[in-house]
Structure formats: structure tokens, C-alpha cells
Amino acid sequence: MTSLLDPPAAHAAQTSWRRLPAGQQPSWPDAAALDAAVTALASALPLVTARECDLLRARLAAVARGEAFLVQGGDCAEELDAVNAASIGRTAGTLQQLAAVLGYARSLPVVTLARMAGQYAKPRSSPTEIRGGVELPVYRGDAVNGHAFTAAARTPDPHRLVRVHHTSAATVNLVRAYGAGEHAGPGQVLAALREFTDASPERDRYAALTAEIERAGGFTGTGDGWHTPGELFMSHEGLLLDYESALVRLDPATGGAYATSGHLLWIGERTRRLDGAHVEFFSRISNPVAVKIGPSIETDDLLRLIGRLSPEGEPGRLTLVVRMGAGKIRDVLPGLVERVTAEGLPVAWVSDPMHGNTISAPSGHKTRRFDDVLDELAGFFEVLTGLGAHPGGVHLELTGDDVTECVGGGDGIGFGDLPARYRSVCDPRLNRGQALDLAYRLAELLDT
Ligand code: PEP
């Protein structure tokens, strides 16, 4: 609890990270323009409220206790000029359909969390990109610069931060409207699953589960008093600290500082260093937070990270998003889970089966094999279940649109199909059919 003698929590959250090394921040060419953008954001309206963030934290506490399952997903990178109502509706719908399948398969209430309304900044492996002898700054997401390979597009422009806020506010507004409206009802979701099953080359394989879900009436957990089907929370990687800290607001009711750009923010694999600015910033906000962990993490560093991000050990505060790769998860994850469990640290374990399984297609497209994604998920469930811990959920890059970015799945998309509808400006997403294939196949695996 903050006492009146403490410096206001919001001020600390906005400033303390500035003393520390901040990875993956753009070199903004125009300091005055950055100041203007940050000033505009500092008085902008919040996208979410502190009480909603608290509600998500309570939902995630149920995940950490093994009493609920998390379905998190959306674009790798949203695009300011491409965002549109139909696509938002399709992606939100896909998340609800996944929630229905996986909630039924796990017999658990589902927490649904979109990677949406703020997922505009990307960590990159190199600061520049060379093409045909020309070197330009790398694309860092629409919050920073444009994707086109021209000097003008690639120059970081701080005004984009203000556009991200506006566009994210409009996105949140639309999702809330869909969530409250007829689109979100169990009837819609069941009809969508029925339509998917009937049209699928795998319909014989999926029909029995679809019928069972229909008999059960869709969502599990609706009767226990807390799960509402239209409830969809918003999340993104909290990468750009100027943006995130400008949107921190003090919650008068609790004295806590909340990041108001989304309900949950996560720290990426590349910016989770213990002595870095991101961990410092995240340690000062009261939202539920997550951190991505890859195969190189040392157990002691993970324990320190948990200590920094969740010093009070409150369930729901911290979610660990594991992204090891199908070939590594069964070797690397057990030691981590054993130690965290032995120390009695209440975290939610979630699998991101996407980021450890990225490959290059012969055409040069970045892609992922459906079978690798499913195999990493299977490994995640094997490890957690085998150790008596709770496999708490999935974190997927997906879209409701009919793109061709990942290979495999029921429709048998091959390398040669990728150019047809490869739309992602960053990592490859599962399309709606592939995402549902994954849910059905996972349900089948978990049933055997
Ligand atoms: C991402 O989620 O798009 C991402 C960059 O992930 P990670 O930090 O796990 O590499």
C-alpha cells in the first residue's frame, strides 16, 4: 500500500526506468517532436480502467491456481493503415471460438485476451536492414516507422505514437461493442464452429467434438458466476517506454500506478534483462503483467525476474509465457517449472508455441509449420502436467482473416501457397482455420 509520504506511484513509474538501459528503443531523430507526442499522450484519455485491470488480475489468479485457462492471441504486429472493423471482428470471433473449444476440452472457464489495440511496436534483431546495397533503419512497428523500404518511411516519427493511441482507442471501442452485442453470444460461436467443421477437410475427425460442445451449450464456466462470453481483455508488448509511461495514471482508489494502454502488458524475450528499464517500469505498474521466456533463460535469473515483477507473490500478477521451440521445450522447461513450483511462486504458465518455431521458406518468407506449433503445445502440456503443475493457456499469433503465412493445418497450406496471401509485416500468423485446427487437434491430444 502506498503511504502519503511516498512519492506518487505514477511519477515513480514514469521516471525511474529512465536511469537504466532500455533495449529496443528507436532513435527518434527529432527530440521536440517526441516531447510533443509524449505531452499529448500524458493528457490523453485512458484506454482501460484500473478496475478492469484488477478484474483481469483476478481472472489470471484463477489461471495460476489451475482453475481457469487463458486464450491469448492476435497479430504479431497491428498496422495503422490496415486496421479495419471486419478484421477486428473476425479476430475477436476466432478468439471466442478457440475459447469455446479449449474451455470445453479442459473443462475450465476461459479468460480471453486479445493481442490487439496497442500491438504496434516490434523488437528487432538488428537496428538496420540492407537491401540491394542500401542500408536503412529496420522496421520497428507502425508505432515507430513505416514498413516500406524507403528512407522516408523508415525514419522514426513520434507522431505515430499519438496515432497508435487514437487507433487503439477506436479498436477497444469496437471490441467492447462486439462483446456486448449479439456477435458474442454462445449461439454465434457454436454456429461458427459448426460452419468450420462442416467445411473442413477434417470434418470426420472434428464432428464428434463439435457435437459435444453444442450439447454442452458452448462456453464452460458460464454457470459459475464469473465468466461472461463477451469478456475480452486487451494486451500488447510494453516495448516503447516513452509511450507506455506517458499513459500511466494514478488510481485514486488504491494509490497504484496503472498502465492505461491495455489491460495486460508483457515484456518480450529481448528486453527482460534484470537490470534493464523494462523490468524497472513493469515493477512499478499495478496491471497484471507477463514476461516471455525463451530457451536461454537460467533458472536463477527466472527466480530473480519473478522476484522483481511479483515481489508480493500475488497470484494473477505474473504470467510466464514460455516460447522454447518444439525441439527444446521438453528439455528446458522441466527444470524451470520444478524450481518455481518448489519455491511456491504462484505464476500462471502459458505456452507461446509460435516464436521458437520460426523458419524460412524457400521463397524467403518467414513461416512456421503447424506441426511444430502443435508439437510445442503438446510438449508444454506433457511437462506441466507431468510435474503436477497447471498448463495455464496458449498465446498465439493469429488472425481471423484467410491469410497464407504458416504452413500445414487442415487445408494443407504449403510453401508454394505462401505468396498468395502473405499479409503480415512481421511474424507469420495462423489463419482462422489453422487456429481452429490447432484447438481441435490439441483437444484430441489432451483427451488421449
Ligand atoms: C512477439 O510476441 O511478437 C515477440 C517478439 O515475441 P518474443 O519476445 O517472445 O520473441
Ligand code: MN
Ligand atoms: Mn511475433
